[in-house]
Amino acid sequence: MNKADLIEELADRMGGDHQLATEALENTLDIIVRTVASGESITIMGFGIFEKKARAARVARNPHTGESIPVPPTSSPVFRPGQYFKSVIQGTEKLPEGRLAAKRSSSHQSFGSLTKNGVDHRDKVS
Structure with a gap:
């Protein structure tokens, strides 16, 4: 896509x-x-985190000549998927039927189902 x-x-x-x-x-x-x-980073709970990652200066080698080449420090954008997103991709969590996969039902619940290992944990006190 x-x-x-x-x-x-x-x-x-x-x-x-x-x-x-x-x-x-x-x-x-x-x-x-x-x-x-x-x-700054952007965190979307259950989906992932977009952030800037710094990479230190280093010395690389030209593979053809073996010559050392100094590489300056750089920054790259990085996306780290959230646990729910990973679980869906790995197949351990099913996408919800009839509703958005990435819509939270409240600020204290994960994107996916309210169960963990098939047990509903909504009424349990931690």
Whole structure:
């Protein structure tokens, strides 16, 4: 799936408004890029974390000549998937039927089901 496909899917889910879907996606991506570029991270519970990771200066070798080449410090954008996202991809958690996979039902519950290992933990005190 590419950006155009994503916009098409988003527009279908938002009532067919391609302009609104395009603006929503492009503004979301702009916020992520600007926030991470400024050194802050974005955490979306259950989905993942977008952050900037620094890499120290190092010495690399040219594989053809064996010559040492100094590499300056760099920064890269990094995405670390959340536990629910990992569980869905690994097949240990099923996608919910009839509702969004990444919509939280309250600020104190995970994205997925309210069960862990088949046991409902909502009424239990930790």
